[in-house]
Amino acid sequence: MPRPLPRARLRSTAAVFTTLTALTATSLVTGPSVAGPFSAAPCALERTDAHHSEGLDTWNAAYPRPTRALDAVMIFLSFPDSAPLTTPAELTADHFPATSRYFAQASYGRFALRPHPLRHWIRMPRPSTAYAIQRDWTASHRAAYLRDALASADGQVDFSRYDVVYFVADPHAPGVDSDATKVVNLEAPLRADGADIRRVVTVFENHPPDRLVLAHETGHVFDLPDLYHRPTDGKGDWDTHVGDWDLMGSQFGRAPDLFGWHKWKLGWLEERQVVCVPGGEPTRLTLESLSAGPDVPVTGAAGAPVFGSGRGTKLAVVRTGPDSVLAFEARGAVGNDRSACRQGVLVYRVRSGAESGGGPVQVIDAHPRTEACWENSVYPALADAPVDVGERFTVPGENVRVEVEGRTPSGAWTVKISPLR
Secondary structure (H helix, E strand, O other): OOOOOOOOOOOOOOOOOOOEEEOOOOOOOOOOEEOOOOOOHHHOOOOOOOOOOOOOOOOOOOOOOOOOOEEEEEEEEEEOOEOOOOOHHHHHHHHOOHHHHHHHHHOOOOOOEEEEEEEEEEEOOOOHHHHOOOOOOOHHHHHHHHHHHHHHHHOOOOHHHOOEEEEEEOOOOOOOOOOOOEEEEEEEEEEEOOEEEEEEEEEOOOOOOOOOHHHHHHHHHOOOOOOOOOOOOOOOOOOOOOOOOOOOOOOOOOOOOOOHHHHHHHOOOOHHHEEEOOOOOOEEEEEOEOOOEOOEEEEOOOOOEEEOOOOOOOEEEEEEEOOEEEEEEEEOOOHHHOOOOOOEEEEEEEEOOOOOOOOOEEEEOOOOOOOOOOOOOOOHHHHOOOEOOOEEEEEOOOOEEEEEEEEOOOOOEEEEEEEOO
């Protein structure tokens, strides 16, 4: 669902640290085990009944899993009360190839989203104003829109050929609300061409649209939750949970690559790329930048670009409860994160029992007294959240410490994680 565009605000830059203390970049603490044969399975939270649960021990078969090429049809809907001012080709270019490119990079090439846009408008039977389109749509108006859209398109589209359906409304029609874009999940699926349609992406974007908005909505098609906090009065910050750090938090984020937890859930990380840190003893490991892959260079220790394998360790996890973990991943200014405000090891909590929009993921700020990139971050308070080289951070309330000891010649991050007694 589209998000309000963040506004620039004046930010404090006071450098007061509480849980963060400086280390020299070359300091080492002897004794920790080196991550190797640890199984990731003990840290795989169980999927719950929560909408878009962050549990990943099993896959919800009601959703297509993006571990293969998936085909998406784009259907362009016009209305009797408005003549379109754009063409389907122009609206397609608003979203593709950017959306496919985003997923190709996020999945390390393991997933391809193949768009199949129609080249013409399909006329809806009623004026745009008849559907009362808005962000919090009534069920009756939404159902009427979907029924009319499906009936109008069915003679020209073989829905059995597609895994994802985008209904794109004429952005200049008077009844179209650009704040209403969302995924509609259907308890009783629609039926067309012998296929059950269980969810539809209804697109009501301006032209040009919000950046990466279609990628965000497509994430819901793959069972990913909203990570933003929606204020009850509609005012205030939406981005207090994860800031810039995941597309499902904000399509405007400076570092919108999906969290490593989401990549594990979607099947883009192999189990050997996830380390479940055992309790009771420190563990030293090397984390490859999350966005780095075979075709995405990172900056090595000598300052030169280096192409990583994309197959190294991407995610470290500490189990903290029956339905909760702490996750650690290295975020660098590469790939989908190329505009990241700060680099380092990002720490966040995951709760499998929390609903979409209810804070299932919360980034933990390693620099709680400072902010960064206030001019274009969606939430500057979290823009400098990662732990940088030479820093030690104890996670509040969890009794777990992370130390970032340095960088390898290939640009990976050497890290020590210590569950404290």
